[in-house]
Amino acid sequence: MKSKYDVLIIGGGPAGALAGKTAAEKGLSACIVEKRPAIGAPVRCAEGIGQEALLEFIEPDSRWISAEMHGAGIVAPDGFFMKLESDMAGSKVGYVLDRKFFDRELVWKAAEAGADVAVKSRAAAPIMENGILKGAKIEYCGKVTDVRADVVIAADGVESKFSKWCGIDTTVPVREIMSSVQYVMADIDIDEHSTIFYLGNDVAPEGYLWIFPKGHRTANVGVGISGKKSGEGHRAKDYLDKFVKKTFPNGKTIEYIPGGVSVCRPLACTVADNLLITGDAARVVDPLTGGGIYNAMYTGKLAAEVAADCISKGDTSKKALMAYDKTWRASKMGKAIERNYHIKEYLIKQPDTKLNEIIHSVSKMNLKEFSTISLIKEIIKVNPKLMLELGALAASLR
C-alpha cells in the first residue's frame, strides 16, 4: 500500500471491487482496503441475482455460480402457492451465487486491472484538513498509517461508518432495517431451480422468508423481518427456527449467517467534497426485494467513472461529484428503487387476508420479462381494484 492514491476505496465487496476495477481501467491509481482478513467472507447475503443484471457486469462462471434459477414461487400467508415461470419455459432467469468466490473474482479483476488491494486493513478515521476530506487513516495489524487520496469511495456496506464520520447521516430507521438470519441447509428436499418466497405475519412480519437453492439438496434458507417487529422471543432467528423445525426437520445447517438489510430510501445525498458513497453504504438496496448486488456493482462502477472524470478536470468538489448522484437517481436502478419503495410501503400495510386475496388471483403466471416489476404489473392486471388503492403510484406502473 502506498501513501497516496488517486482513489481510495473503503470496502472490498461488489461495490468496492467494481470501483477499483473501473478506476484502474481509467488509468487512475486505486487501492481497495478491506477490514476483513478475507475477501468474500463472511457472507452476508441470500446470493440471488437476475440473469440480465449479472450479465451487465460479468460472464457467468461455474466457479462462483451455485445454481441456475428457472422460476420462482410465492407462498401466501394461508399456504396457497403461486408459481412464476418465464414465458420461455425452462430458460434461465437468474442465479444463486457463491459470494465467497464471486467477490474474490471481482476483486481479482480489480487487482488484474491494476488496483492495489489490502485486507485486514480498516479505515479507522477520515483525514480531514480544514474540514475537507483528504484520505483515510488505515489500521493494519494495530499500526495506523495515513493514506491520502483525491477521492475516497465509501463502499463499506450496511455497517458503514466512513460517511458518518464525514458528517453524513446514514442511520437506517428501525422500521426499515430488515433484521435477518439465514442458514445454509444441506440434505433438504427442494425444487433445485426455483427461488421460493413465503409471506405473512406469522412467517415474516413486514418481510419475507426465502429458500434460494444452491444445488445438491442445499439452499440458503433465511428470513428478514422489520426491525420494528423484532424483540425478545420474536427475533429473526426465532422465526427461522420455527420454519426450519416444521419444514426441514432433518436438514443440516452448515452455515449460520445473521445480517441487516436496509429497505429505506437511499441517502438524501451520496456525495460530499472528495467523497462518493456506493452500494449498501449509500442505502441503494432494492426496498422491495432486499437485493443489493447489482445496485452495488452499478454504483461502484459509476462512482469510479465520475471520479476519473472529475480528477482529470482537477475538480473533485461536491458540486462536481454530484454528477454521480444525479446519474444513478435518473438511471433504471434509481427509478426502480423509488418505485419499489412505494410498492413496499403499500404491501407492508396489508393484512394477511389481503395478501391471500392478491396471491389467490393467479395460481400460475408466465412472465415475459422475469422481474419484480412485470410480476407487479401482471398482478394488477388480474386485480384491477389495486389500481385505485395504489393511487398515484399506479400511473408509474402502466
Added chain:
Amino acid sequence: MLNVHRDICGYCGCCVSVCPEGALELIDAYLSVEKNCTSCGICAKVCPLGALEVVNEE
C-alpha cells in the same frame, strides 16, 4: 449500559446501521461500543440474534 453477549453476537453489523449516535462499530470479528452510547436500546431491539442487552448500572 450496553452489554454485548459475545457468545451470541454474529458480527453482522445490523445494529451499527440503526445506531442514531454512531456509537457502534463492527471491527472485523468484534463489536465495539463507544462512550457516546446512550443505552437507548434500538440496537438491542433489532439484533437478529438477541446478542445485545441494555443493563441498568448499579
